[in-house]
Amino acid sequence: MSRVKCFMGIDVGSVSTNITLIDENNNLIEKLYMRTDGQPIESIRTGLKDMYGRLGQSIEIAGVGTTGSGRQLAAAIVGADVVKNEITAHAVAAQKEIPDVRTIIEIGGQDSKIILLKNNVVHDFAMNTVCAAGTGSFLDRQAARLGISIEDFGSYAIRSENPVRIAGRCAVFAESDMIHKQQMGYSREDIVRGLCDALARNYLANLGKGKKLEGPVVFQGGVAANIGIIQAFEMALGTKIVIPQNHDVMGAYGVAILAHEGLGSSYEKTGFAGFDRLMGDYTAKSRECDGCSNGCEIVQIIMDNNPVACWGDRCGKWSGAAV
Amino acid sequence: MIFTFPHLGNTYIIAKSFLDDFGAEYVVPPLNSDKTLEVGLKYCAEAHCLPFKLFVGNMVQAYEMGADTMLITGGCGPCRLGYFGEMLKKQAQDIGINMDLITLEVPDQGLKELASRIRRVSGTSNVLNIARVINSAKNIAVRLDSLEHLAREKRAVQRVRGSVDKIYQGFQRDILNVKGSEQIEKLIKDIEIALNQVDVNMDLKPLRVGIVGEIFTTIEPYANFSVEKMLGEMGVMVTRPVTVSGWIINEMVKKRLPFLKDSKHEEAAKKYMPHMVGGHAQHTVGNSVLNALHGYDGVIHLYPLGCMPEIVSQAILPRIEEDYGIPIMTVIRDEMTGEAGFATRVEAFIDLLKKRRDEHLNEQSKMLYGN
Numbered sequence: 001m002s003r004v005k006c007f008m009g010i011d012v013g014s015v016s017t018n019i020t021l022i023d024e025n026n027n028l029i030e031k032l033y034m035r036t037d038g039q040p041i042e043s044i045r046t047g048l049k050d051m052y053g054r055l056g057q058s059i060e061i062a063g064v065g066t067t068g069s070g071r072q073l074a075a076a077i078v079g080a081d082v083v084k085n086e087i088t089a090h091a092v093a094a095q096k097e098i099p100d101v102r103t104i105i106e107i108g109g110q111d112s113k114i115i116l117l118k119n120n121v122v123h124d125f126a127m128n129t130v131c132a133a134g135t136g137s138f139l140d141r142q143a144a145r146l147g148i149s150i151e152d153f154g155s156y157a158i159r160s161e162n163p164v165r166i167a168g169r170c171a172v173f174a175e176s177d178m179i180h181k182q183q184m185g186y187s188r189e190d191i192v193r194g195l196c197d198a199l200a201r202n203y204l205a206n207l208g209k210g211k212k213l214e215g216p217v218v219f220q221g222g223v224a225a226n227i228g229i230i231q232a233f234e235m236a237l238g239t240k241i242v243i244p245q246n247h248d249v250m251g252a253y254g255v256a257i258l259a260h261e262g263l264g265s266s267y268e269k270t271g272f273a274g275f276d277r278l279m280g281d282y283t284a285k286s287r288e289c290d291g292c293s294n295g296c297e298i299v300q301i302i303m304d305n306n307p308v309a310c311w312g313d314r315c316g317k318w319s320g321a322a323v
Numbered sequence: 324m325i326f327t328f329p330h331l332g333n334t335y336i337i338a339k340s341f342l343d344d345f346g347a348e349y350v351v352p353p354l355n356s357d358k359t360l361e362v363g364l365k366y367c368a369e370a371h372c373l374p375f376k377l378f379v380g381n382m383v384q385a386y387e388m389g390a391d392t393m394l395i396t397g398g399c400g401p402c403r404l405g406y407f408g409e410m411l412k413k414q415a416q417d418i419g420i421n422m423d424l425i426t427l428e429v430p431d432q433g434l435k436e437l438a439s440r441i442r443r444v445s446g447t448s449n450v451l452n453i454a455r456v457i458n459s460a461k462n463i464a465v466r467l468d469s470l471e472h473l474a475r476e477k478r479a480v481q482r483v484r485g486s487v488d489k490i491y492q493g494f495q496r497d498i499l500n501v502k503g504s505e506q507i508e509k510l511i512k513d514i515e516i517a518l519n520q521v522d523v524n525m526d527l528k529p530l531r532v533g534i535v536g537e538i539f540t541t542i543e544p545y546a547n548f549s550v551e552k553m554l555g556e557m558g559v560m561v562t563r564p565v566t567v568s569g570w571i572i573n574e575m576v577k578k579r580l581p582f583l584k585d586s587k588h589e590e591a592a593k594k595y596m597p598h599m600v601g602g603h604a605q606h607t608v609g610n611s612v613l614n615a616l617h618g619y620d621g622v623i624h625l626y627p628l629g630c631m632p633e634i635v636s637q638a639i640l641p642r643i644e645e646d647y648g649i650p651i652m653t654v655i656r657d658e659m660t661g662e663a664g665f666a667t668r669v670e671a672f673i674d675l676l677k678k679r680r681d682e683h684l685n686e687q688s689k690m691l692y693g694n
Contacts, residue, residue: 069663087671111664121678124650125671127664293353314549315492 003060004029007263008051008272009256010044010078011089011249012036012070015109015136016222017043018252019051021059026096026257030055031249033222040070041301044077045278052275063270065089065259067251069110076301076309077282079273082259086251091115091122093254094218097244102214105233105241106250107203107223109136114207116214126207136222138171139229142178142195146188150226153192157228160193167198174198193228200232215239220247280304289313324348324423326444327390329381330355332542333467334567338394340504341460345445351499352385355545359384360658366418372403373546373627373657374539379414382422392423394444396571402602402632404539459504464568466511470494471551473518475562478555479529482522488552490517529560530676533614535607536625537633538565540656547625548662550669557673562619564588564610565603588613595639602632608639615647620676622649623669628657650675 004023011018013036021030032051036043065082066074067089075083086106094104095117104115112135116124128135143150164186167177174195181191204213217239223229224247234241246253263270286299294314301309310318326349328338335351342349353359355377363380382393395408408426415422425440438453445453478487494514501510532554540546541563554561588609596608611622624640626633640651652672654665 069667085667085670085674087667088674119682121682122671122675123679125675127668293358294356295358315488 003058005062006055006059007063007065007256007260008061009089009252009254009259010047010064010066010074010080011068011086011251011255012040012044012066012074013068013086013109013251014111015140016248017047017068017070018249019047020246020249020252020256021051021055022253022256022260024062024260026260028246028253031246031252033248036070040073041077041282041284044070044074045282048078048275048278056275061270061272063259063263064272065255065262067255072309072311073284073301077273077278077303079271079277080259081271082255082262084255084258087113087115087122087125087127089251089254089258090220091117091254092257093246093250094220094244095120096253096257097246098216098218098242101216101218101242103217105203105217105219106221107135107219107229108221111135112203112207112221114203114211114213116211124211126209126211128206138174139195139199139223139226142175145175145178146182146192148188148192154196154225154227154229156189157193157196157226158231160187160189162190163193163197164190165198166191166194193232196226196228196232197235199229200236203233204236213237216242218242218244220244220250222248224248277303286312289318291315291317324392325350325390326392326394327352327381327385327388328394329378330359330543330545331539332544332567333471334464336467336498336507337460337464337567337571339498340463340507341456342444343503343507344456344459345447347444347446350385350388350390352381352388352390355381355543359545364658366414370629372629374537374543375403375407375410376658377543377546378407378411382411382415383418383420386420386422391421392425394425394427396427402630404602456504459508461568461571463504463507463511464571466508468566468568470511470515470518471563471566473515475551475555476560477518477521477523478552479558479560480523480525480527482524484556486521487518487555490514490521527558529558530620530673530680531560531562531618532673532676533610533619533622534561534563534625535565535610535614535622536603536636537607537627537630538570538603540625540627540630541565542567546627546656548665550623550625550665553666553669554673557670559673562614564613565606591616595642596636600632600635602630604632604636607633607636608643611640611643611649611651612647615643615649619649620680621672622651623672624651624653626653626655628655650679 006021006023009020015036017034017036019032020028023029032047034043034047064078064080065084066080067084067086071083090104090106094101102117106113111128113125113127115122139153140150143153148156164181167173178191178195217237219230219233219241224243230241244250280303283302284299285302286297289296289298296313298310298312298318300307326342326347328335359377359380362383363376366379367376408424412424425443427440441453442448474487474491481487497510501507534541551561588606591612592605592609596605599605607624614622637653644651654668
């Protein structure tokens, strides 16, 4: 039996690690969404083991791409062919699902971004940096505080009849405002809905800043599962929002496509280290280099006592040496 | 007197040449690093701007190495930099260290005051000698800028990644061991020769990106996460119109001779910003327009959090983006900015420029072949 050629995309984010497999026609054949839980190396390994367990016997990995804030780390561990930033990866994935997309709203665990396209090319983008208000982790926390599971968060919001107004400019103020509203006796539904509205407002004010948001608008990232937020955006923008089928793994999907494109149809040999290699013992060591006054923090990834990757140095003394 | 000076990119080499030639004693503070910023943050209010925090860091670190007099260059125009001298003096008092400050600029009191300040540094009243030393320091500044320019050009087309920086890092290591303008100039020449021998691929058509914004953030590699190197390694040709030598010549020497000043950027900025609003805002606006007119693929605008003049220019840049169809990305730096987030933005921006250029080429070929 010949094995199916597959391309793998790995998106290591602050909150979730996603893995996708696509076939040669860029169709998604398997996806995996799991929590990073602060241990990226561990979660990549668990994810890949899981993937191998599901499909390992019937596929052949022809190329691997990594993205997300942990993309370098993931690339070093699995031997990736393509390492791309999240913005490009998300744009590629959205265009695959909705070819004429003009605006992409992406809200992930710890950051949010807006991507505008013109003539099928990324024309402009913005990312939040300073503020966590309105990202996935903030919603998680508030859901937990209200005693609602994050999966039910959206359904609470749509049951609301009189949303309260929450100051959503800052995560800390939003929280104290919520507590205030709660102690005044507002229902949980109204508070949750108020929070969704505040989040959409804050997003559009911070990232949309004077930009012209044209349809079709696509909403992706983990938070796109939240019906309350979707409604809030639709209200604020006055337009229908498209949620792609695989909204939660778009980054991983996009980078899998990029890996496919990058290696072309010639199928140069992939750098993928194979599923076996992941069984090894990985550790990350960090220390401060005392070579000069820069005092760089060096991180070294060690597999079975062999350094496989190293970064953090300005001069290239270590990163050049390790590979 | 043991002199010192704050870091701004390669200006320490100019200061070194200046002080070496006068035979003055001095210490070079450690290059800016997280440690420097940590020291600065300890003594500064949060609202102080990033350059000031690093200046304080330099001052304290130099003091620990034995310095007692700090040379700084003054501000150009009504921005916080114009008060750095006074503020550093106060800061030194508050910290409780003994540090004298000498501001080298043409003050409102005129050239005479500047001359007396320089006499304090030189220890000589020989006008000819002083003029000669200042002239060679200026020449070093010009040579350094052309060296940086050469490094940027070669980096974008080098065949082996890192070959330019290997030479360039060697330069930064060796420069501390040579003394005086003559030897410094010789070393710069040697490095230029070495850089010209780097194996390059002239068939590449690198993307061209201009870097504009606040002077400190655009010049000091620590403040911009070595953005020039980052871009160069992605194969991008970087231009930075605001340079140290340009600043010395225009703002310090020709300040009183307006007809000699280089004012191309003022002309280009006229439509959007007819007046100087402080700092380098007019440079930012004007150079963005010039970059667009010269067919650049994109512009990166950098400034430290809270920099008033650049906040003004940031508000104007979207208009230029629209009028000239050139993508401009603004990145604001403060001590909270993470390098990873910065790199992600730069990388995504370069992807955007690449795609746009491909698109443009496609359209052109469509027009040519009519399909």
